[in-house]
Amino acid sequence: MPYETLSMWKVVLLILLIERSVDADEDFSFAKYYNDHMVLQRAPLKATLWGYLRNDAVTNKVTVNFNDKKYNAVYIKDTPTKYRWMVTMDPTQEGGPHVITATAGDLTLALNDVLFGDVWMCSGQSNMQFTVPSVFNASEEIVASSNYTEIRVFTASKKQSVKPEIDLLGVDEKWSVPAAESGAIGDGNWTYFSATCWFFGRNLYDSLKYPIGLIASSWEGTFIEVWSSPDSLKKCETDESLFPEFVIPIIPSSLWNSMIHPFLKMTIYGVVWYQGESNAIKPNTYDCTFPAMIDDWRAKWYEGSHGNTNQMFPFGFVQISTVGSSNDSMNGFPDIRWHQTADFGYVPNARMKEVFMAVAMDLGDPNSPFGSVHPRDKQDVGYRLALAGRAIAYKEKSLYYTGPIASSAYINTPQSIIVHYTHVVDNKLEIRSYSGFEVYCIKDGEPTWIESAVIKGVTNFVIIDNSCDAGNRPTHVRYSWRDYPCVLKGCAVYSGDLPSPPFILPIRH
Numbered sequence: 189m190p191y192e193t194l195s196m197w198k199v200v201l202l203i204l205l206i207e208r209s210v211d212a213d214e215d216f217s218f219a220k221y222y223n224d225h226m227v228l229q230r231a232p233l234k235a236t237l238w239g240y241l242r243n244d245a246v247t248n249k250v251t252v253n254f255n256d257k258k259y260n261a262v263y264i265k266d267t268p269t270k271y272r273w274m275v276t277m278d279p280t281q282e283g284g285p286h287v288i289t290a291t292a293g294d295l296t297l298a299l300n301d302v303l304f305g306d307v308w309m310c311s312g313q314s315n316m317q318f319t320v321p322s323v324f325n326a327s328e329e330i331v332a333s334s335n336y337t338e339i340r341v342f343t344a345s346k347k348q349s350v351k352p353e354i355d356l357l358g359v360d361e362k363w364s365v366p367a368a369e370s371g372a373i374g375d376g377n378w379t380y381f382s383a384t385c386w387f388f389g390r391n392l393y394d395s396l397k398y399p400i401g402l403i404a405s406s407w408e409g410t411f412i413e414v415w416s417s418p419d420s421l422k423k424c425e426t427d428e429s430l431f432p433e434f435v436i437p438i439i440p441s442s443l444w445n446s447m448i449h450p451f452l453k454m455t456i457y458g459v460v461w462y463q464g465e466s467n468a469i470k471p472n473t474y475d476c477t478f479p480a481m482i483d484d485w486r487a488k489w490y491e492g493s494h495g496n497t498n499q500m501f502p503f504g505f506v507q508i509s510t511v512g513s514s515n516d517s518m519n520g521f522p523d524i525r526w527h528q529t530a531d532f533g534y535v536p537n538a539r540m541k542e543v544f545m546a547v548a549m550d551l552g553d554p555n556s557p558f559g560s561v562h563p564r565d566k567q568d569v570g571y572r573l574a575l576a577g578r579a580i581a582y583k584e585k586s587l588y589y590t591g592p593i594a595s596s597a598y599i600n601t602p603q604s605i606i607v608h609y610t611h612v613v614d615n616k617l618e619i620r621s622y623s624g625f626e627v628y629c630i631k632d633g634e635p636t637w638i639e640s641a642v643i644k645g646v647t648n649f650v651i652i653d654n655s656c657d658a659g660n661r662p663t664h665v666r667y668s669w670r671d672y673p674c675v676l677k678g679c680a681v682y683s684g685d686l687p688s689p690p691f692i693l694p695i696r697h
């Protein structure tokens with residue numbers, strides 16, 4: 189056959205194949221976040237698979253074939269012309285690669301190179317979106333990613349909706365295998381992949397040594413209200429009229445609808461969250477909206493995945509880092525950090541169970557070329573988050589993950605105050621700076637916060653000076669109550685190389 193004729197036949201064949209696959213897509217498909225190279229949730233949880241089937245094809249029952257077993261799908265009528273099918277698989281041990289096929293009549297779909305492991309959802313605003321190519325030592329981190337072929341990454345597109353969506357409205361990055369040359373963890377322009385999510389997953393993998401699936405679904409500049417369902421917003425008094433008109437989604441629940449709701453039908457292990465900077469302009473409701481959102485996501489994921497995602501799945505968050513370069517400014521960041529813990533100062537706590545956090549207020553980066561609100565050190569953030577995750581989400585015993593937690597404060601001598609800490613490694617606090625404490629008292633007739641220098645750290649307490657005027661009893665002490673409290677890893681109180689979270693405590697007399 190002459191060359192031209194051969195090419196022509198190839199073109200015709202190609203067109204036939206394209207048409208065929210378009211048809212197949214319409215008749216029978218997986219949901220948008222099931223593709224080759226993905227990670228499905230491992231045992232003891234049960235992974236779910238779902239997709240669409242066109243109405244006139246419904247007589248062809250869908251079966252999923254995996255590990256010599258056939259699973260018959262259940263159906264839900266979705267629209268007048270579409271059915272949804274769903275399968276819950278038997279618990280499957282970690283590992284792979286596996287091939288999973290789904291058939292309906294003579295139509296067959298396949299998922300290749302599927303691993304079973306733990307699936308983590310990563311959400312929030314720009315500091316979650318902040319990509320690997322933007323971090324310190326980015327080129328080394330991208331090269332090092334080639335060694336992590338058992339971590340798989342997926343990025344949802346930034347889309348909003350006024351109604352809960354069944355499937356994603358867009359995918360920026362299908363499930364991909366990280367490798368320096370594949371670009372899977374960085375396309376260089378903030379589209380993918382989330383650095384906080386990546387370093388969290390990489391640290392988990394180093395400890396767990398089995399596959400980890402990471403799903404990033406985040407949008408810069410967003411308020412928590414857009415990620416919360418109407419049910420969870422009803423639990424709190426919120427005032428959306430205070431939202432400024434940015435070029436970002438501001439309709440309450442609009443990203444819950446499009447970037448979270450579609451994932452509820454998938455079994456996941458847990459969620460990590462890095463958000464709160466935007467809410468610092470009106471921080472007062474965050475102590476309600478954040479814990480309420482966690483409760484609501486847990487309840488809805490349990491229901492959406494047919495009881496396969498744990499009702500109390502672990503939820504981790506990054507306590508927001510810093511903004512600006514002056515240790516004088518206070519624009520709501522201290523309030524958000526405190527409210528992120530439901531005003532306990534630490535997690536987990538009575539209000540926030542199975543919740544873990546990474547403190548990041550000492551990882552500021554005032555000279556970041558992406559703006560001071562976007563620190564480039566996401567390695568330490570991911571490390572601290574994974575450390576706390578191992579303790580809370582994986583119940584690893586004897587792991588130090590909290591940093592010292594202030595438990596009480598009282599007058600020591602008229603000139604000094606003692607602040608006691610729990611969770612101190614070897615009963616030894618490390619003092620890295622002498623500033624950051626303030627006491628609340630009357631000065632020149634006005635109640636005010638006055639700086640109170642650290643005199644010394646002893647075993648599990650620090651002594652700070654009582655800077656109130658003689659005769660004016662200090663009532664409270666607070667710590668690191670600034671947008672940018674200290675230089676890199678240079679706040680006052682540490683233990684085991686982890687910082688004390690910021691706090692406010694009454695002073696006993």
Ligand SMILES: *[C@@H]1O[C@H](CO)[C@@H](O)[C@H](O)[C@H]1NC(C)=O
Pocket residue numbers: 331332333334335
């Ligand atoms: C990958 O791992 C191997 C074995 O631990 C190590 O020798 C190599 O330096 C690593 N490569 C990168 C790019 O980190």
Ligand SMILES: *[C@@H]1O[C@H](CO)[C@@H](O)[C@H](O)[C@H]1NC(C)=O
Pocket residue numbers: 375376377379
């Ligand atoms: C950057 O983003 C656009 C879409 O936002 C995408 O099409 C493109 O591939 C990305 N990567 C690079 C390196 O430009």
Ligand SMILES: *[C@@H]1O[C@H](CO)[C@@H](O)[C@H](O)[C@H]1NC(C)=O
Pocket residue numbers: 324325564565566567568
């Ligand atoms: C960047 O690499 C240098 C040299 O290896 C290291 O000292 C530094 O801690 C790294 N920075 C981060 C944020 O990991």
Ligand SMILES: *[C@@H]1O[C@H](CO)[C@@H](O)[C@H](O)[C@H]1NC(C)=O
Pocket residue numbers: 515516623624625639670673
């Ligand atoms: C700010 O930093 C300076 C220099 O380290 C220190 O003297 C001062 O006490 C700090 N202020 C606060 C509020 O921490």
